Amino acid sequence: MSGAASSARPSRSGGGWQTFVADxxxxxxxxxxxxxxxxxxxxxTPYFLSVQTLNVNLTQVATIIIVAMGMTLVIAxxxxxxxxxxxxxxxxxLAPLIFLNAAFANAQWLGITLAFIVPxxxxxxxxxxxxxxxxxxxxQPIVATLVLYIAGRGIAQVITNGQLQSFTVPGFSYIGLGRPFGIPFQVILMLIIVALTYWAVRRTVFGRSVLAVGGNETAAGLSGIPVARVKVAVYAITGLLSGIAGLIVIAINSSSDANQVGQGMELDAIAAVAVGGTLLSGGRAQxxxxxxxxxxxxxxxxxxxxxGVPDAAALVVKAAIIIIAVALQQRRRRE
Structure with a gap:
């Protein structure tokens, strides 16, 4: 494994601050x-330094980062x-179907609680x-997950018959619209998830196992690491984080649209991981x-x-970013 990849391994010794600085x-x-x-x-850019602009950008990127944390583990x-x-x-x-259900009309708190957990x-x-x-x-992972990429959105559309679900439920919407201490709640949640992911990769047996599986799956298996369980675990974690991100999106919009929620998220998450330096071939988690x-x-x-550049152009830029990031990774590996 390269020196750069080695630096991404969890540390058993040394101060946490020194490790963080090294990362x-x-x-x-x-x-x-x-x-x-x-x-x-x-x-x-006018008004870029305003609080409103900062909140808008952080709100938009929070769900991407949350999902990308799981994607980092999977790609690793x-x-x-x-x-x-x-x-x-x-x-x-699923969430609106739960908290808008008539069964919870007299116990809305229960419906909201279940809507945060079940989906x-x-x-x-x-x-x-x-x-x-x-x-x-x-x-192959790309084939395995392509199944749900296609069928998953179809399932969501069938559940709602393709209809938009609008709602006004402050208790639920707090996850997307809440501002404790003036900070968007989803940003606080995002930072917690980033911190937990960083800790897991750097300080736990699970983190070491993830990197070992990605670095050399055969050797990892021979050393006693439960390769299959590690792989299932990272996909499960990514699913859980995607579920959280889905709740945030509908809470921000006060509506749920099976046709729009999560559109293009896979590209955003992969691009974030690639630009961040995690090798798409595995064995590293930045x-x-x-x-x-x-x-x-x-x-x-x-x-x-x-x-004034159309938003559609951003898709082309994202694709170009992935290509450049992968090309740079390949160059570093050859060196």
Whole structure:
């Protein structure tokens, strides 16, 4: 494994602060790009430094980062998950069906509580199914998750008969519209998830196992690591995080549309991981890199929109970013 990949391994010793600084050094290129974008917009984009603009950008990128944390783990094992957007849609259509159900008319708090739990668990269960497709049926990850990429959104559309579900339920909408201490609630949730993912990769046996499986699956199996269980676990985690992201999206919009929730999320998440420096071939997990990668992509999109470039052009830019990131990865590996 390369020196860069080795630096992404969980540390058994050494101070946590020194480890964190070392990880920041590994993604210094992403940090410099992000700083350049921030400075450019601060100088040339009106109102960029306003609280409103900051909140808008953080709100839009929070769900991408949440899903990308799971995608980082999946890609670190040498896999990929194309179903994340569809799992967001499934979670997003299930929640209103629960908290708007007449059975909870006199106990709305119970309906809201279940709406936070059940859809996320369902998305997680579909993630387990992805993992079983990969480990039991021996399907290539891109093929295994393509099944739910197609069928998952179809399931969401069938559940609602393709109809938009609108609602006004403050208790539920807080996950997307709440502002504790003036900070968007989903941003706080996102930071917690990033911190937990970083801790898991750097400090736990599970994190070491993820990197070992992605680095050399055969050797990992021979060393006693339960390869199949690790793979199923990362797909399950990605499903759970996709379910959370789906709830945030519908809470922001106060409506659930099976046709729109999670659209293109798979591309956003993969792009964030690739730009952040996680090898798409596996064996490395740059959690902080994924965070900065998502912020870079969001700022590029904002910069283009602020200059009148159509949003559709951002898709082309994202694709170009992935190609460039992969090309740079290949170059580093050859060196």
């Amino acid at each position: 920041l050094k590994q993604v210094r290129a992403s940090i410099l790009i992000l700083l350049a974008l921030l400075i450019f917009n601060a100088l040339f 094992t040498g896999g990929v998950d194309l179903s994340v957007g569809s799992l967001m849609a499934i979670s997003g259509v 996320v668990l369902v998305a997680g269960a579909f993630g387990v199914l992805n993992g079983l497709f990969v480990t039991r049926l021996k399907l 959690v902080l890199g994924t965070l900065f990668g998502a912020l870079i992509i969001q700022l590029i999109r904002y910069t283009l929109l602020a200059r």
